[in-house]
Amino acid sequence: MSNVNGKIIVITGASSGIGEATARMLANQGARVVLGSRRTDRLEAIVNDIRTTGGTAEYQAVDVTQRSHLEALIQFAQSKFGRVDVLINNAGIMPLSALEQLKVEEWEQMIDVNIKGVLYGIAAALPIMKAQKTGQIINISSIGGHTVSPTAAVYCATKFAVRAISEGLRQEVGGDIRVTVISPGVTESELAESISDENAKQGMQEFRKIAIPAEAIARSIAFAIEQPDDVDVSEIIVRPTASPY
Numbered sequence: 001m002s003n004v005n006g007k008i009i010v011i012t013g014a015s016s017g018i019g020e021a022t023a024r025m026l027a028n029q030g031a032r033v034v035l036g037s038r039r040t041d042r043l044e045a046i047v048n049d050i051r052t053t054g055g056t057a058e059y060q061a062v063d064v065t066q067r068s069h070l071e072a073l074i075q076f077a078q079s080k081f082g083r084v085d086v087l088i089n090n091a092g093i094m095p096l097s098a099l100e101q102l103k104v105e106e107w108e109q110m111i112d113v114n115i116k117g118v119l120y121g122i123a124a125a126l127p128i129m130k131a132q133k134t135g136q137i138i139n140i141s142s143i144g145g146h147t148v149s150p151t152a153a154v155y156c157a158t159k160f161a162v163r164a165i166s167e168g169l170r171q172e173v174g175g176d177i178r179v180t181v182i183s184p185g186v187t188e189s190e191l192a193e194s195i196s197d198e199n200a201k202q203g204m205q206e207f208r209k210i211a212i213p214a215e216a217i218a219r220s221i222a223f224a225i226e227q228p229d230d231v232d233v234s235e236i237i238v239r240p241t242a243s244p245y
Contacts, residue, residue, distance in 0.1 A: 003226040005030030008081040010073060012064055012121060013091030015042035018140065018187060021214035022088060022221050027055035029222060034077040036062030036069075037091070064091045064117030067124075074124040086136045086225055087125040089118045089162075096151040107154045114158035118165060129177050134229065136178040138221060139166045143185045143237065143245055159183075163235075170234060178232040180224040185239020186211045210240045 009026055013019040014035035020042075023033045027050045035043050035057065043059035050057040060076050062069045077084050093113045095106040118139055129135025144152055145159030163181055170179035188211045217238055224233040239245075 002029050003228065004222060007031045007085040007225065008034070008077055008083050009086040009088065009225070010034045010036065010077050010084060010125070011088045011090055012036045012062060012070075012073070012117065014059070015039040015046070018184065018214045018217045019088070019090040020046055022090070022218040023057065024050065025215065025218040025222055026225070027057055028053070029226075031086075031225075032056040032081055033058075034073065034080070035059040036064075036073045038063050062091075064120060065112040067120040070117075070120040070124040074121075074128065078128055083132055084125055084128050084135065086138060087121055088138045088140070088221065089121040090140045091117050092140060092142075092158075094152075094155050096155060098151050099153055110154055110158050114155075115161045115165075118162055122165070122169060126173070126177075130173070133176045135176070136180065136225060137166075137169065138180045138182060138224060140217075141166070141181050141183045143183055143239055143243075145181075145183055146237070147245060149245070167234075170232070174232070178224075178229075180221075180233050181235045182217060182220055182224070183235065183237045184217045185237070185243045185245070187217055188213050210242045212238075212240045 004026055009031045011019050011023050014023050015037035023035050023046060027033050037043050040061045047057040047059045058080055060073050062073050064070060074084055091113060093110055097103045122137060139162050141162040142159040144156040145163045148156040166179050166181045220236045220238045227233055
């Protein structure tokens with residue numbers, strides 16, 4: 001029996017891309033998934049699909065830049081199912097641009113979503129997992145959390161931060177709670193749609209020609225979850241075979 005079966009798994013950024021693929025895959029393996037995103041129409045459709053195929057799924061509107069939204073999502077999952085076994089901090093944005101473009105508002109958005117959103121998720125889930133004396137927090141970083149490239153300085157900084165936060169958390173809570181970082185390479189998603197700088201957008205469109213499907217990342221997440229409780233898969237990098245980065 002898979003260690004995924006029966007687990008209560010909360011996923012942010014679940015309305016498309018990696019979040020959606022992960023929700024569908026884990027529900028198919030018997031997990032009870034609770035999905036959060038701003039686009040509730042998309043969430044409703046995904047949840048209905050999961051239920052139609054015999055899975056268990058719930059959803060709630062979530063803006064990860066609002067700490068109260070993450071608290072409400074985790075509390076909703078706990079009240080509905082009695083516990084929270086896994087939190088997947090997946091929500092993220094990637095409005096790339098050269099620093100000299102001074103897109104300060106976009107820098108702030110990335111910090112709010114990619115860093116604060118992860119921290120707010122941890123803050124909401126950690127007390128419950130500590131009380132349960134078990135749990136797993138999975139944070140989605142990026143290959144941009146391992147190397148920096150032009151137009152991606154701030155984005156990469158946020159993803160480096162996700163890795164640093166995750167490693168600090170792992171050292172602090174190891175023993176009862178597992179902490180995993182997944183670093184995807186270029187993957188089919190809507191992430192690039194947030195790029196407003198035309199040069200950066202064109203460069204990313206070219207790079208994304210080798211993108212792997214979101215299901216490839218979902219499989220790595222499922223692998224980390226399904227390990228025995230005394231095994232913590234701390235970090236996985238998943239990228240296209242043809243990727244130079």
